[in-house]
Amino acid sequence: VINTPPIDWFGLSPILALTGASFCALLCAVLVPRTARRVAAAGCSLAGFTAGLVLAIWLYVDSANGHTIAADAFYRDRWTALGQVILCCIGLATTLLAVEHVPGWGRDADPARRDNHVAEFFALLLASGAGMASFVGAANLMVLFLSLEWFSIALYVMCAIDYDLEGALEAGLKYLIVGSFGAGTLLFGSALVYGATGKISFHGISSAIGSQGLTGDTFVVVGIALIVAGLGFKMSAAPFHMWTPDVYEGAPTTVTAWMSSATKVAALLLTFRVMTTAFPDNQHLWGWAFAIIATISLAIGNFAALVQRNVKRILAYSAIAQAGFLLIGLSTGSALGGRALMYYLIPYSAAAFGSFAIVAARERELGVPVTLDNLAGFGWERPFLGVAMWFFVFGFAGLPLGGGFVGKFYVFAAAYQHGWVWLVIVGVLATLVSLYYYLGIVRAMYMRPSEELQLPPRSGVAVSGGSPARETLLHLAVGAALVVSVGSLFAVQPLIDLARDAASALPL
Amino acid sequence: VNATSLTSILIWLPVAGAILIWLLPLSRYATGSLALLFSLAEVAFWIEQAARFDFSQPGLQMEERANWFGDLGVSYHVGVYGFSLWLVGLTVVGMAACTCYGYWVGRDRSRAYFGLMLLLTGATVGVFESQDLLLFYAFFEAMLIPLYFLIGVWGGARRLEATIKFVIYTMAGSLLMLAAIVVYGLQAGTFDLVDGPTSASRWLFLGFMVAFVIKAPLFPFHGWLPDAYREAPPEVAAVLSGVIAKAGLYGMLRIAITKFPDPTSFYRTTVLALAAAALVYGSLLAFRSPDFRGVVAYSSLAQSGLIALGLFAGTDLGFDGAVLQMVAHGLISISLFLVAGAVERRTTTGEFRLLGGMARGRPALATLLMIVGVISLAVPGSASFAGEFLILAGVFQRAWWWSAIGAGAIVLAAMYMLRLISAVLHEARGSTVSDEALDLRPGELALVVPLVAGLLFLSAWPAGISSHSFTPDSPTAAVKSQFK
Numbered sequence: 004v005i006n007t008p009p010i011d012w013f014g015l016s017p018i019l020a021l022t023g024a025s026f027c028a029l030l031c032a033v034l035v036p037r038t039a040r041r042v043a044a045a046g047c048s049l050a051g052f053t054a055g056l057v058l059a060i061w062l063y064v065d066s067a068n069g070h071t072i073a074a075d076a077f078y079r080d081r082w083t084a085l086g087q088v089i090l091c092c093i094g095l096a097t098t099l100l101a102v103e104h105v106p107g108w109g110r111d112a113d114p115a116r117r118d119n120h121v122a123e124f125f126a127l128l129l130a131s132g133a134g135m136a137s138f139v140g141a142a143n144l145m146v147l148f149l150s151l152e153w154f155s156i157a158l159y160v161m162c163a164i165d166y167d168l169e170g171a172l173e174a175g176l177k178y179l180i181v182g183s184f185g186a187g188t189l190l191f192g193s194a195l196v197y198g199a200t201g202k203i204s205f206h207g208i209s210s211a212i213g214s215q216g217l218t219g220d221t222f223v224v225v226g227i228a229l230i231v232a233g234l235g236f237k238m239s240a241a242p243f244h245m246w247t248p249d250v251y252e253g254a255p256t257t258v259t260a261w262m263s264s265a266t267k268v269a270a271l272l273l274t275f276r277v278m279t280t281a282f283p284d285n286q287h288l289w290g291w292a293f294a295i296i297a298t299i300s301l302a303i304g305n306f307a308a309l310v311q312r313n314v315k316r317i318l319a320y321s322a323i324a325q326a327g328f329l330l331i332g333l334s335t336g337s338a339l340g341g342r343a344l345m346y347y348l349i350p351y352s353a354a355a356f357g358s359f360a361i362v363a364a365r366e367r368e369l370g371v372p373v374t375l376d377n378l379a380g381f382g383w384e385r386p387f388l389g390v391a392m393w394f395f396v397f398g399f400a401g402l403p404l405g406g407g408f409v410g411k412f413y414v415f416a417a418a419y420q421h422g423w424v425w426l427v428i429v430g431v432l433a434t435l436v437s438l439y440y441y442l443g444i445v446r447a448m449y450m451r452p453s454e455e456l457q458l459p460p461r462s463g464v465a466v467s468g469g470s471p472a473r474e475t476l477l478h479l480a481v482g483a484a485l486v487v488s489v490g491s492l493f494a495v496q497p498l499i500d501l502a503r504d505a506a507s508a509l510p511l
Numbered sequence: 512v513n514a515t516s517l518t519s520i521l522i523w524l525p526v527a528g529a530i531l532i533w534l535l536p537l538s539r540y541a542t543g544s545l546a547l548l549f550s551l552a553e554v555a556f557w558i559e560q561a562a563r564f565d566f567s568q569p570g571l572q573m574e575e576r577a578n579w580f581g582d583l584g585v586s587y588h589v590g591v592y593g594f595s596l597w598l599v600g601l602t603v604v605g606m607a608a609c610t611c612y613g614y615w616v617g618r619d620r621s622r623a624y625f626g627l628m629l630l631l632t633g634a635t636v637g638v639f640e641s642q643d644l645l646l647f648y649a650f651f652e653a654m655l656i657p658l659y660f661l662i663g664v665w666g667g668a669r670r671l672e673a674t675i676k677f678v679i680y681t682m683a684g685s686l687l688m689l690a691a692i693v694v695y696g697l698q699a700g701t702f703d704l705v706d707g708p709t710s711a712s713r714w715l716f717l718g719f720m721v722a723f724v725i726k727a728p729l730f731p732f733h734g735w736l737p738d739a740y741r742e743a744p745p746e747v748a749a750v751l752s753g754v755i756a757k758a759g760l761y762g763m764l765r766i767a768i769t770k771f772p773d774p775t776s777f778y779r780t781t782v783l784a785l786a787a788a789a790l791v792y793g794s795l796l797a798f799r800s801p802d803f804r805g806v807v808a809y810s811s812l813a814q815s816g817l818i819a820l821g822l823f824a825g826t827d828l829g830f831d832g833a834v835l836q837m838v839a840h841g842l843i844s845i846s847l848f849l850v851a852g853a854v855e856r857r858t859t860t861g862e863f864r865l866l867g868g869m870a871r872g873r874p875a876l877a878t879l880l881m882i883v884g885v886i887s888l889a890v891p892g893s894a895s896f897a898g899e900f901l902i903l904a905g906v907f908q909r910a911w912w913w914s915a916i917g918a919g920a921i922v923l924a925a926m927y928m929l930r931l932i933s934a935v936l937h938e939a940r941g942s943t944v945s946d947e948a949l950d951l952r953p954g955e956l957a958l959v960v961p962l963v964a965g966l967l968f969l970s971a972w973p974a975g976i977s978s979h980s981f982t983p984d985s986p987t988a989a990v991k992s993q994f995k
Contacts, residue, residue, distance in 0.1 A: 342582075383620070390533075397656060402652050402653070402655070402656060403648075403649035403650075403652050403653050404653075404656065408649065408652075409580070412645065412689070412693065413583075415689070415690065415693045416583055416693050416696075416697055419693050419694055419697055420697060424690075424694065427690050427693060427694075428690060431686045431687060431689060431690045432686075434682075434686055435679070435682055435683055435686050438678060438679065438682055439675070439679065442659070442674075442675070442678060445659075446663060446671065446674075449660065449663065449664055450663040450664055450670070450671060450674075495579055495580040495585075496578055496579065496580045496581060499580050499582060503582070
């Protein structure tokens with residue numbers, strides 16, 4: 004007889020809600036007639052993410068004393084809950100975007116095929132959301148790896164779901180191969196750590212390393228290095244970033260918006276947790292490793308973005324550079340660093356999501372990939388989206404138009420408090436370089452008249468009667484992202500209080 | 512209105528106006544009128560603030576403080592001192608004149624334009640009023656965003672290069688300042704400018720100074736200046752040189768000199784040398800410049816140098832003169848750029864070889880340009896004579912040769928300004944000056960005459976500013992006590 008451990012179902016409820024909604028969406032694919040399928044599946048998705056959000060908030064309120072549940076497999080604490088709240092919010096926004104924008108621009112032309120895989124798309128979105136929600140709460144290496152594969156496999160399929168869109172299959176395949184390699188690295192690292200310590204739970208590993216003096220043990224050190232590398236793939240930090248521009252460019256823009264914001268939130272929150280909980284005694288190793296990874300990400304992301312013309316690629320490299328900034332906070336491993344990371348992720352994910360959503364709108368109206376050239380005049384034609392876009396990119400650049408400004412300030416403060424003035428200088432210089440391409444996007448939108456645009460919009464496809472498509476839900480999603488991005492500049496104190504409570508669940 | 516809330520109103524009223532203008536789908540005229548209304552309301556609120564300001568009290572007045580984020584000691588803390596009151600006044604008056612100019616010439620994309628002008632007003636007032644380092648930095652950066660659009664969208668043919676240069680230069684400086692702010696604030700445990708201690712760190716001083724010398728600018732950090740001033744629309748160039756540049760000089764006074772007394776004396780000679788270089792080099796370039804705006808642009812560089820000379824003299828006379836000169840040069844420079852805009856609108860060019868003889872039949876233009884030009888070259892009895900005299904006397908107390916250099920530069924100022932006046936107003940009639948080119952219209956007079964009247968008022972009573980900036984202490988004592 005196998006003794007089953009007592010399970011706190013409520014602690015797992017956001018994951019269960021998302022998984023349940025995912026099954027419902029999948030059922031829509033076979034049970035609901037094609038005409039109603041989009042609405043029904045999107046309804047499942049909205050309901051699932053809303054339920055996940057409500058339950059996560061409830062858990063946040065109810066989990067002041069963090070502890071593990073389900074036989075030490077999972078954390079029920081505020082770090083998990085706040086991460087799930089952010090993920091569910093991004094999920095809601097992605098759902099709004101997806102209703103009008105899945106599949107991507109390539110298939111608008113064929114109305115008969117438009118709704119082919121839409122229910123599967125929402126099912127996968129919910130499944131990846133559930134995987135991420137489980138990932139941020141992982142308490143042992145096994146759950147960590149399973150959740151990683153769970154959301155990754157969903158993402159591989161989502162990248163390629165628009166299979167006759169140019170580049171989508173390439174994106175899916177590339178992500179699959181590189182992602183599997185990253186997952187394999189992580190698994191190998193986990194095996195080494197398990198081999199050295201005999202434990203898989205984070206707490207167990209840390210106490211084993213402490214009590215048996217394994218800090219300098221070869222297996223542990225190599226294991227940490229491999230885990231760092233494996234997680235580095237997921238957060239698209241350089242030098243593990245090479246898949247990012249191609250996948251972000253090739254995937255349907257809705258998926259890119261979801262990946263660039265949600266995956267990063269999940270990967271960074273989990274990484275901070277696993278490093279501070281399982282390997283606190285090795286902070287001198289992983290702290291430096293992440294500081295160096297941050298530096299490389301800042302350098303590669305920013306310099307590579309300078310020469311791009313495709314807006315999705317620019318934003319992809321910007322995402323790599325932003326991972327660098329976030330990693331500055333992570334690398335300090337301090338309470339301030341955790342706070343900074345958690346805070347920064349809120350405006351970052353809003354801006355990342357919002358900027359890709361705006362690219363999706365432009366793609367739809369042009370019918371071709373968006374470049375700096377065919378972005379000309381966009382700001383004047385679509386004033387709201389234009390203004391939102393410059394708020395987002397200036398927020399990325401750290402100008403005081405959004406929480407990105409305070410976020411950068413916080414990670415710099417954390418680095419300084421850790422004694423790493425050099426990292427502050429690196430961040431400052433990287434910001435300076437990044438201005439050029441962020442300003443380039445704004446310049447393209449506003450400072451070149453749209454008459455320069457030689458490319459006529461596709462007739463009769465997305466643009467009917469010469470005016471842009473009505474995109475109420477997209478505007479709603481972008482508006483929400485804008486409110487979060489700008490609001491987080493003014494409401495710093497409440498958000499920091501939340502982040503502090505969340506970080507207090509970690510052994511800092 | 513409660514006196515303390517005037518400070519916040521001056522910052523947020525124009526921001527609210529900008530948002531209102533962006534949201535309301537009004538016609539061009541309605542939008543412009545609304546913007547003008549907001550900028551005039553700003554002036555009215557500032558007059559109210561100045562009337563309620565108690566010049567016999569030391570320290571910060573009309574102070575407001577609210578928590579922004581407490582764990583690092585950052586707060587929303589605003590208030591005014593005597594000298595910041597004058598700079599806020601310069602900002603609101605100058606911005607009102609420039610907004611009015613934009614209305615007069617009928618800028619296209621009016622909602623975007625007027626919204627950005629109002630946003631710029633709010634951000635600039637915020638710089639002069641904020642008493643928290645991070646808040647100061649946020650406003651300092653926020654000024655850049657509307658300027659970027661105003662130059663990049665409404666500017667001249669080479670505006671894109673101009674904006675890139677301008678933004679990259681200023682951001683390079685201000686990001687180093689951000690690093691310095693982080694270090695200073697965490698060392699002090701607070702980012703508050705009033706409560707914060709002094710620091711002896713030379714690195715931090717340099718981090719702050721690099722932002723300010725680029726903004727001001729001083730030689731050799733003025734690379735962005737000629738392009739930005741030439742390519743910007745005239746009213747934006749006016750704001751840039753008349754108001755925004757003063758933010759850099761204000762930062763030197765409020766932060767660099769006040770919070771870093773030891774590094775200030777250590778680097779005094781260096782900064783004075785840079786300031787003197789800006790003064791002489793700017794004057795020479797202004798003399799060699801082939802166009803109206805070039806002269807005004809380089810003379811702004813020279814004037815920034817002169818003001819920095821006064822600030823870093825570190826004497827009572829120097830501080831008083833520097834504040835007076837900031838305001839006087841602000842008004843001069845705004846008037847000159849607006850007149851340059853008026854000339855360019857009539858002749859399509861600002862190049863001297865195509866201009867000339869505009870005085871004939873255009874008495875209002877000739878009279879105004881003459882008055883402003885003569886005040887600008889520091890004729891005895893003018894506001895800038897008072898300012899320059901105080902600065903030179905102040906720096907004389909440091910060492911006589913600084914004032915010798917400064918006095919030499921004033922001769923240069925007479926040369927370039929008289930060259931400008933004669934090249935535009937006199938000499939043979941230029942090829943682009945036609946009889947149809949009208950004199951200044953009532954609308955243009957309405958926005959330049961008040962500025963000139965302000966200058967004449969300051970000429971009559973320079974002590975109105977120079978004796979009401981650091982009261983009741985002596986300026987050096989006020990700086991030494993960190994304006995507490």
